[in-house]
Amino acid sequence: MNLTTLLDMAVDGFGDRTVLGGTRDGLSAEGLRKAARHGAAVLMQSGASALLYVGANGPAFPVALLAAAVAGVPFVPVNYRLGEEQLGALLAGHPGALGIADERHAPVVGPAVTRLMTPEAWFTKTTATDVPGRPVREPEPESTAVIIYTSGTTSAPKGVLLRHDNLVSYVIGTVEFAGAGAEEASLLCVPPYHIAAVSNVLTNLYAGRRLVPLETFSPECWLNLVRSERVTNAMVVPTVLARLMAAPGANRSVPSLRTLAYGGAAMPPRVIERALREWPQVGFVNAYGLTETSSTVSVLGPDEHRSAFAATSPAARARLHSAGRPIPGVEVEIRGPDGAALPAGTSGRIWVRGAQVSGSYAGQEPASGDSWFDTRDLGHVDDEGFLFVEGREDDTIIRGAENIAPAEIEDVLLRQPGIADAVVVGVPDEEWGQRVEAVVTPEPGAELDPDLLRETVRESLRGSKTPDRITVWAELPRTDTGKIRRKDVAAQLAR
Template identity: 60%
Template sequence: MNLTMLLDMAADGLEDRIVVGRRGGGISARRLRDLSVAGAAVIREAGADALVYRAVNGPAFPVALFAAARAGVPLVPINYRLGAEQGAALLSHHPDALVIADDAGDAPGVLSPVTWLDRLGRSEAVEADDPDPDAPAVVIYTSGTTSAPKGVLLHHHNLVSYVLGSVEFASAEGTDAALVSVPPYHIAAVANVLTNLYAGRRTVVLEQFTAAEWLDTVRGEGITNALVVPTMLARILDSGADTSVPTLRSLASGGAPMPRRVVERALETWPQVDFVNAYGLTETSSTITVLGPDDHRAAMTGTDERIRARLGSVGRPVPGIDLEIRDADDRVVEAGVPGRIWVRGEQVSAEYAGIGKLVDDRGFFDTRDTGFVDEDGYLFIGGRSDDTIIRGAENIAPAEIEDVILRHPAVTDTAVVGVPDDEWGQRIEAVVVLRPDESVDAEELRAFVRETLRGSKTPDRIVYWDELPRTETGKLVRRHVVERLVGDGVSGRA
């Protein structure tokens, strides 16, 4: 099984249905296949062993994905926002690659997205052999929020397994359209190209997210399905704009923990929409657990607190995924007991360039995330194991404290971290972002936390910033928070 099989099925079954782009001037399934064949010829003509994509998301991206697959080389999407030194460091791993970049200029072996698509119409369209399912289809570099970026190898069979286990072929209506608001170097961008195409759903990309542009696009393009990260959803709801979305039927979120307060407000604002909260990693070819629409509604309307609590979970494993919670001694723990999250399945790659495959002797991959599973199999994420605060020999999960702080009506965002301390080893400090025109005294907010959590989990200090350092996909860069707190000493306003 390989990615070209998915495109060939779509081209044969959907033919002239538009699957990429806006209503006017979009690319049909059949045209996408033709472009991929021509793109493969360009790659082979260049003698490239990879296709690097360093540009904004758009129609050139799915063409690049399938052209690389058909040429038998991996697509390597790279963050186009990286500085010259960081970008050059990643490109040095692929010296023989053909590069698609917004700032192509006249550099040899580098094409702009426009030039790339234009050239495909003038290339000899010669079919290539089907790629080996065990060959890398995509290399995605981790964001490097805690360490240097590593290249994750996703093989054809990993990605195809994810698609076949998640989507029914041609299940979308001809008028269905998905809005994707994540950059091309994120696994969600790759996964959405594949799943929406396989379902027969037109994919529209929002290159630069703003709440107003997102709402206008949903209405203007008749969007039925959308993908956002939690910070985007919060900004949409807080925008003060007209939030009517008459065509929207499904809204998926992922990439970072979803604050319960935000999803509750979204459910109240759009009661007709099916909400999906997903958890996954680059190493797992995207989603491995899902909290579905029925789970959301049951949690919102139920009176059983055990069921209502599921709104703070990421749901249960998708078909084909085995999940275990293990303690520090590598033993599987019982329901309700926190530990490290380990997963296994055909879609799990867990392989890094230059390092190899990191699984145990049973094929399980350590996600390095912490969490617990309730008695019904719902997974609750505690955060990255590296984020654990050790205060006076007590292990404290920042996510637990952040969840409480976010319940305060004046708070829109927060980060809780451990800062070096001579007495306790680490002290707990919280950075808080307030809603416009809202205020809350730091001591009042500490008291608010103490009402729910014991004193040892109450932040020793709370400071206020205008915004938190997050990646484009909403992931908090905690080391930047710690660096600024340590450098500032005392900062912020109460």
């Protein structure tokens, strides 16, 4: 099977149902397939080796993803917020590609591609009435469907190769075909270059749920669109949920919303706890996954959120901040430095295996289909199989001979009144190798005392984990998907 199979199934199952856009002017499943086939014809006629997408969310994005699949060429969504030098470097790796980019990026993208179209021009052309016949090319399940570049927060961005069979395995393993009601709608507000955006297009199409793209985020726009389009499902990164909960004077009434998934970065405890109180009718889902795993590998579901939130025992309550349990078809192991599996409650590296796992990168030998993949995330499982993600191993601070996990200290800080955000990093130190430093941001109107915060950490954790210095900033540098730019923080603190 390949991605075109999912599209054909949607047409056969609910061809007349609107699956993209507004209720009045959206595309049906049949209309989406026609647009994808028309786009594929454009790609094949131009001889394009790939389809690059450099732009924000919008109806052109799902059409482009599926058109590339029908044409049998890789779809490459690129971070449109990159600087010219970084963007140019990524584009240079895809000679002979056709590009879709907004006018702002045209001067950089145009010279690197065989043909350039704006998202608006692409969507207009592909949804025209003169749709050509079905392209004859049929992609092999083992061929590359999508190439997504990692965020590069701890190293240079790498192009993750996701095959058709990886993505199809994820979709059919996690979603019931045609399982959504005709009235259901899903809000797409994750950037196109994030794996969650790609997986949202595919899973909602397969389920028969209408997809509503949100091009530009603000709390007011998000809330208004949820209400006006009667959105039932949405996925956000933690910073978006934090902004929704903190927006002063906002009307947070979302009567149609049934399910809200979140992931991509650590969720501050007080944010999810406030959301659970504010939206009692919403089922929350914490989805842990990576680009290399075609999205989610572990889920904390709605019932688990509510039971953990209501629990009185510390162990049960702690599961509210876990990543839940592995999804069907995925195996998870915690391993030590020697590669041996570790028992429950012991921290180590998180390894995963399953048909949806790629673990392959551009320019490297492809990984075996049944190989275990080292996520390079640290974590542990409890005695009931709940996975707790403790952060990237690359983030570990080595102070003297002791390894210190920033997440443990950040958790203490984020529980303190008045703190909106926090990060802990290692800064070079002549005596210890690295010293522990923290940066916190205040909630509106709050005043933070760094000395008192250090004492609070010392009372909760031992002295070696107490930050040598705590600095107050107005905000922390983050990626568009909510990940803290730790390298930038550490560099500024080291000045």
